[in-house]
Amino acid sequence: MGAGRTYRMGRIFGADGRTLILPVDHGLTLGRIEGLEDPVARVDGLLELPCDGLLMTPGLTRMTADRFARRDAPARLLTLDTFFRLPGESSAGTGLAGSVEQAARLGVDCLKLFMAWNVPSGERAATLARITEVVRRAEEFDLPVMLEPIAVGEERTAGAIAVEADGARAALEVGADIIKVAYPGPELMAAWAAELRVPLVILGGPRSGEADAVLTLAEEAVAHGARGIVIGRNVWQRPPDVTLRLMRRLHEIVHP
Amino acid sequence: MGAGRTYRMGRIFGADGRTLILPVDHGLTLGRIEGLEDPVARVDGLLELPCDGLLMTPGLTRMTADRFARRDAPARLLTLDTFFRLPGESSAGTGLAGSVEQAARLGVDCLKLFMAWNVPSGERAATLARITEVVRRAEEFDLPVMLEPIAVGEERTAGAIAVEADGARAALEVGADIIKVAYPGPELMAAWAAELRVPLVILGGPRSGEADAVLTLAEEAVAHGARGIVIGRNVWQRPPDVTLRLMRRLHEIVHP
């Protein structure tokens, strides 16, 4: 691993190799969603919580640059692409929403790209080709790349998880430094962590069920090899006191 | 914010952070419309009115360069793209109509791009990818970018405004320095202004209703956080004396 990547991965994963990341990049594709209407205020609020990194788009990263202009601030990970699919559409709209040069100028620690994997073969290949070009450029700046293979909009059946296993594997093969996955259950979590070897981080997904369910998920995931949690709506779409409690517990789970 | 952007934003928004911009870029997509048949003459006329900036295409900007070759001239904002959709067409035609290099050579203060947002996902993603590339290049010249998310051709329902809220948010996330929106009503105006934090400017749209309605709109918008008005047809498609009166009043409203 190059010196730049070593430095940046260290900023994200810290001394114990674990990370708790807060995504606040939803506005790009989901628009003005509940709890994130005011993204800068949300960032300001989240910065008071214990966390290791924030996942943001280029615009929000630029707007909040001053908040991170200190040595002990959380890392910043940059969302670099879009994924749109309206109800009834047979194909999705995807593309870049930022550039590697922007990332380098902004001084972020990682790039994040999406891999919808339950899609037609043409979309799969186009997604990898787009990612490949980003990886090529990222290597020039020694920037780590996080990829996120997802069976979009599917129920969590064994079939959907198998599609994501294939996507995670493709992510590894094109050069992912970090892979962000939906929690596949304890056995597969352990298997994937052992097999893929790059850090796997678990996504929180949309708010659902009881607040404490996310803690169970995080504990289980970390116990079976997850190197971190990337959790947004399931945390910050709760009342502030719940959010605070959840983050403290998550931080304890990730960094015991 | 870089020095170049600070300088240019200052030229557009002045000491009080407010701006009154006159768009005269309609010929590119609408052709030879009423009141703008002779764009240079129109620019000459508008330059006698109180305003802070003109929004023009590359061609018109070049043709009128001498009118602005003085230190107290209004700022110039450059329209950089097209949006065509004929009656009955299921998809629009969009693309660049100018380049960042032209903008830099012309010495304009801002780039303006359109975001039709009530469109299929493929068009959304393509629009953002095109904008992303412009933003990347604009950063090299430290040129501000204004984005304009619109639910094209839709009635002003709550649904259409919500689509525009999502578009405004996407605009922010890809790095807009200024966002141009249709006035969403007082409450959302205040909310968006607070949330998005970059200057929001209000578009005037096609001439409609009584001349004074635009004054009410401007007053209301500014009172609720709009940082400026971008108003063309609704002003200059009126008789000259009405246009003059409206502009004087708008200037007072924007710069009280």
Added chain:
Amino acid sequence: MGAGRTYRMGRIFGADGRTLILPVDHGLTLGRIEGLEDPVARVDGLLELPCDGLLMTPGLTRMTADRFARRDAPARLLTLDTFFRLPGESSAGTGLAGSVEQAARLGVDCLKLFMAWNVPSGERAATLARITEVVRRAEEFDLPVMLEPIAVGEERTAGAIAVEADGARAALEVGADIIKVAYPGPELMAAWAAELRVPLVILGGPRSGEADAVLTLAEEAVAHGARGIVIGRNVWQRPPDVTLRLMRRLHEIVHP
């Protein structure tokens, strides 16, 4: 206007600001048409007639370079694109047929591009995007650009002329230095000339009707503000003595 453009526009429009241009670029899209089977011989013949410039493709320009290698030769304008549409086809085939670099190497005085404007929105936007890229490169060499907005294959109704008015306006807005139009009648001719301000030149179109009709058209057009005539088939698809007579008269009309 840059020094290079000033120089080249002066070569095309001369001291009186008027020009008579002979197009011999038809072979690229129409093939081996009557009267232009032998394009070099045709150029040689035309060079004996009074005229200010020839419109040619890159290939013909290169082949005839020696004919123009003297200080008092006519200007050369370079056709840079194609437009194909076979009977029954619902969309046209368009694209570049030459490059700005070639133009610079050949030493021509102007680039000419076509704008079919009675086409679907997607084709309109693609045409402008292609032109925009050429304009960007042409600016680097300070080469003038002539654009030609046409309602292809339509009868000369008011509707078709209005489409061309819109196209001429779009041409202006993307940076045309010269606009080539079909003669729209005296009133619109005068209006467009006044409004668009860049030199408008009138196309001759396919041979039709009496030979002298073209003289009437030229007289009327010039009397109402046209800055020149671009006339090919309607002149050189006539018997040689008619061609010679027409060109002499046209030259007198353009340069009285």
Added chain:
Amino acid sequence: MGAGRTYRMGRIFGADGRTLILPVDHGLTLGRIEGLEDPVARVDGLLELPCDGLLMTPGLTRMTADRFARRDAPARLLTLDTFFRLPGESSAGTGLAGSVEQAARLGVDCLKLFMAWNVPSGERAATLARITEVVRRAEEFDLPVMLEPIAVGEERTAGAIAVEADGARAALEVGADIIKVAYPGPELMAAWAAELRVPLVILGGPRSGEADAVLTLAEEAVAHGARGIVIGRNVWQRPPDVTLRLMRRLHEIVHP
């Protein structure tokens, strides 16, 4: 003509301005066809016959470079593109199969590109756009370009020949240095040779009829202005003694 092009055209056309070229590039699009299963052996065999140049793909050119590494070897012309169309397909597959940089590195004397001309307008325009880009790059290296306009798979009717006449003309207009055509009959041959002025060379096409028919074709073509013959299958898909006899006669016909 630049010094590089003068030098290379001289290598192809020799002192008498005539050329006999052997194409062995069929494997790229036709695969392992009869008589060319072993292309290097075929090249070795052909090098013993009297000829002025070989037409080969990048791969074969590289593999046989040592055979041509002497001062009196035939010229090499490089096939740079593909044309695939399977039975029943409504559109063809075309694209580059080599680059101008490769050609420059290989030291070949000419580039050869195909122009299927009895195709939809979109394919025509795309073909010319691709050729235009090659021509632009070829000019930087002063490499001649041979274009080959063909009414693919059509019977040799007057209509098909007229399509090829149009294609040959388009080839000229985009800058062909040499045009390769199917023999159009004595009158058109003479007309095209006189009109197009760049060297026209005649293709042999697939093996057909009596061996001596190709001699008659060559004699007739050369007698009416063809500057050379490009003949492959119709010669080397014959028994060796026939091939040898044909080549000797063709050489006498081309260089009497």
Added chain:
Amino acid sequence: MGAGRTYRMGRIFGADGRTLILPVDHGLTLGRIEGLEDPVARVDGLLELPCDGLLMTPGLTRMTADRFARRDAPARLLTLDTFFRLPGESSAGTGLAGSVEQAARLGVDCLKLFMAWNVPSGERAATLARITEVVRRAEEFDLPVMLEPIAVGEERTAGAIAVEADGARAALEVGADIIKVAYPGPELMAAWAAELRVPLVILGGPRSGEADAVLTLAEEAVAHGARGIVIGRNVWQRPPDVTLRLMRRLHEIVHP
């Protein structure tokens, strides 16, 4: 052959011009398949077996770089593209999954690209155009290119083999340094080896039939001119002792 290519081909084919290559690149397109769930562990296991090279994707190559950081390690060949086709899809998804620059940085000895050849003409041409661009860049680094023409998903009929013969030939013509084919039977093997002249290596394909069948195939292929075997699933999807025995025998067959 350039010095870089000579050096790298020597690393792959050794003193006797033969090679035994283990592909472990399946994860990119096939996902988490049996026997390759943990690719790094698989590589570690394979490195204990006698072999001359491993075929890996960019991601896996980077992750295992330390295993090869010694002078007597096997060569590494880089898989550079994807091929996806889900059941029921009429067209495949293909594209790059790595770049020539990455390959040069990684220090691999060869690039490998896929050529699905029983596909529509448009896909054929697009595949060759993509390969052509890779070949152009690979030449700048003097990196060998292995191409793999396959009639995907077809039974091994004479027709399918003929399609692959055509594909192998096209591979040669665009500049393949090594061609990877499915074993076509003894006679065609001998013919292709003699005709194509670049080293042909035989693919093992999916596990099928008796373990020893692959030995028969390898013996037969090598006896008839194959310069190597590229065998993965058919070897490492067996029990470890079978894998070891097969590899020892294959090594003896390839390097007798």
